[in-house]
Amino acid sequence: MDSALGSLTPEQTNFYQEEGYLVLPELLTEAELEPPKRAMNDKVSQIAEELYGAGLIRDKLEASPFRYRLAELFQGLDEEHFLKYGRSWRDRLPGYFELMNNAKILNAVESLIGGEIFANPVYNVRPKVPKVAAGAVPWHQDKSYWPDANANPVITVWIPLVDSTHENGCLHLKPRTHKQKLLAWHREALTGTGYTALTESQLGPTPTVALPVKAGSAILFNDRCIHMSTPNRSNEVRWSVDLRYQPTDQDPMPQHGTGFLARSRLHPERQTTLEEWLRD
Template sequence: MVEKPGEGLTKEQVDFYQREGYLVLPSLLSAEELNPTKEAMNDKVSMIANELFKDGLIKDRLIDRPFERRLAELFKDLTEKDFLKYGVSWRDRHPGYFHLMSHPKILDVVESLIGGEIFSNPLYNTRPKIPKVAAGAVPWHQDKSYWPGAKSNPVITVWIPIVDANEINGCLHIKPKTHRKRLLEWHREQDTGAGYTALRENQLGNTPSVVLPVKAGSAIVFNDRCLHMSTPNHSEEVRWSVDLRYQPTDQDPMTDRGIGFLARSRKHTERVATLEDWLANRPEHLDESS
C-alpha cells in the first residue's frame, strides 16, 4: 500500500527554493516534537559531565541546570581543547535522532523537492555551539566540500535549531542564488581547531548575504552547493542545532562516510528502515518472514 502524501510545500515555496537555493520554514516542529531530540542531547551532555567529573576537571555535574545552559557551564572554566575532545558535531545513534530524521513533516518537505524515494544521508550532525569557543564560528563554505567525490546531487540540508537561533548566539547566514555554482576550490581553515572546509573572501562573489534568525523548531532547507556560514556564540547559552541531509535513493549513499537509511519510499514501503534497522546499521528493512 502506498502512503498518502502529506502536505509538503506549496508551489510558491518550491519555486522560491529552486530560485534562491534555500527556504525558511518557521515553526515546522513543535516543542513537543523536539523533545526526543533534546533527550538525545541531554544524554550526551550527561555522559560528558560524568567523564569530566571522573577526570577531575569539574567538581559538579550541574545536573539541575537547564538544557540551554548546562553544557556551556560545564566548560565555562575549561579550555577549548577540553571541549574539542568531544568534537564540534556529534553523530550518535540515539533514538531521538532517528525520530527527527524520519519525522513525516520533514520528509513531506523533502518529498516536495526530490520526490518520494528518499534516502537519509549518513552525514547528519548535532551541533552544540557553546560560548567562547572559536570552533563555534563556521566559515563560508559549501556542504558539498565535505563529500567532494560523492556522485550525489541534489543533497538537501535541513537545518533545525533546537533553541532560538539569532545574531547573538550565532545563526546562519546564506548567500542566495549561489546553489548553481560548481564546487569551489576550498581549503582547511586553521583558526578554530576544527579544520572546517572554507572559502576565501575573493571566492564569495558580490551576492549579498541574508541573515536567518529563526525560532526553535523552524527549518532552513538549502542545497549542498549554497554558500553559508554561522557566526560565533556571544550569549551565555548553547546554540543547539541539528543538520540533516537527504537525497534521492538512486544517488551515491556515501557508505564510506557511514550508513544512512531509506527514510521514505512510495514504491517500496516495506523496505523503509525502522528504528531497529537504523540502530543495527541496516540501511533498509528486511522482512525476515518473507
Template sequence: MNDQHNGGSLTKEQMEFYNREGYLLIDRLLTEEDMAPAKEAMNSKVSIIANDLLNAGLINDLLEDRPFQYRLAELFQDLTPDDFLKYGRGWRDRLPGYFHLMSNPKILDAVQSLIGSEIYANPVYNTRPKIPRVAAGAVPWHQDKSYWPDANSNPVITVWIPLVDANEENGCLHIKPRTHRKRLLEWHAEQYSGTGYTALREDQLGSTETVILPAAAGSAILFNDRCLHMSTLNQSDGVRWSVDLRYQPTDQDPMPNYGTGFLARSAVRPERVATLEDWLADREEHEAENRSVI
C-alpha cells in the same frame, strides 16, 4: 497548504523560492513534542560528558538541574576550547532520538516536495552544540558538497533545525542566495579553530548579498549542498543547539564512507523503509539482514 507537489507539504511558491534562491526557511515546522526525542538524546550525551569531566577532576558539579540551553555551556565555562573539542565539533551518535527526528513526517513531507517520494537519509547528520565564545563554534563560509566532492549526490538537501531560538547573538545561519548554481569551489582547511572545517577565501564569495537567517526553535532551513553558508561565534550565555540533517533521492550515492544512511520513505518499496531497529543495527533498509549489504 495547497498546490502541493509529489504528495509533499510545500506550496508552489515555496518550491519556486527554494529552486530560485537555493534555500527555504520554514518557520516553526516542529513542535516541542517533535523535538523532545532529539533533546533527550542531547541531554544523555551531556550527562556522559559531565560525568567524564567530573571523573577527570575538571569540574566539581554535574549541574544536573540546569536547563537544556545552559548546562553544557556552564560545564565548560571555566575550561579551555581544547577541553571542549575533545568531544568533537559535532556529534553523530546513533541514539534513538535522532532517528525519530530524521524520520519525522513533517521533515520528510517538505523534502518530498523537492525530490519526490523516494527519500534516503544521508549518513552525514550532526548535532551542533555551539557553546559560547569558542572559536570552533564559528563555521566559515563553505559549501556542504566540499565534504563529498566526488559523490554523484546532487541534489543533497540539508535540513538545518535549531533546537533553541537561533539569532545573531548566538550564531544563526548566514546564507548567500542563488549560489547553489555555482560549481564546487576550491576550498582549504581553516586553521584557527582547531576543527579543520572546509573554508573558502574572501575573494571566492562574490558580490551576492548575505542573508542572515534568525530562526525560532523548531524551524527548518532547507538548502542545496552547493549553497554558500556560514555561522558566527556564539556570544550569548547559552548553547545554540542545532542539528543538520541531509536527504537525497534513493538513486544517488549513499556515501558509505561516512557511515550507513537509511531508506526514510518510499512509495515504490514501502516495506523496505528502515525501522529504528534497522538503523541501530546499521542496516539501510528493513530486513536488509537477509540480503547482501555493503
C-alpha cells in the same frame, strides 16, 4: 496529524529552486523536539560524569536547563576539553532517528525530490557553546565535504532546538550561489577542526542573508549554496541539528557512514526501522 503537514506549496518549491534555500518557520512543535533533546541531554549527562570523574568539575549541574548546562559545564575549562568530544556529534540515539523520520520534514523533502528518500549518512548535532572558536563555521559549500559524489541534489535540513539569534550565532547564506560549480576550498587552521572554507574573494557580489529563526524552524538548503555561521556571543548553547536527504538513486556516500531509507512510496515495507539503524 494532517498527513500533508510540511508539504511545500509551488511557490515555496520555486523559491528553493531559484534561491537555493527555504525557511519553514516553526515547522516542528516542542513535543517533536523532545526526543532529540532527550538524546542531547543524555550525552551532556555522560560528559558531565566524565568531567566530574576526571576531577575537572566539582558540580555536574544536573538542575541547569538544557539551553545552558553544556556551556556552564565547560565555562572554566579549555577549548581542548570541549573539542575532545568533537565540534559536532553523530551518535546513534533513538531520538535522532525519530527526528530524521519526522513526517513533516520528509513531506517538505518529498516536495523537492519525490517520495524515494534516502537519509544521507552526514547528520550533525551541533552543541555550539560560547567561546569555542569551532562554533563559528566559515563560509563553505557542503559539497566540499563530498566532492567526489556524483551530482547529488543533497538537501540539508538545518533545525535549531533553541531560538537561533544574531547573538548566539545563527546561520547566514548567499542566495542563488547553488547555481555555480563547486568552488576550490581550503582547510581553515583557526579552529583546530579543519573546516572546509572559502576565501572572501570567492564569495562574489551576492548579498548575505542572515537567518535568525525560532526553535523548531527548518532551513533547507542546497549543498552548493554558500553559507556560514557567526560566533556564539551569548551565554547559552545554540543547539542545532543538520540533517541531509537525497533521492535513493544517488550516491549513498558510504565513506561518510551508513545512511538509511527514510521514505519509499514505492516500497514502504523496505523503510529502515529503528532496530536496523541502531544495528548498522
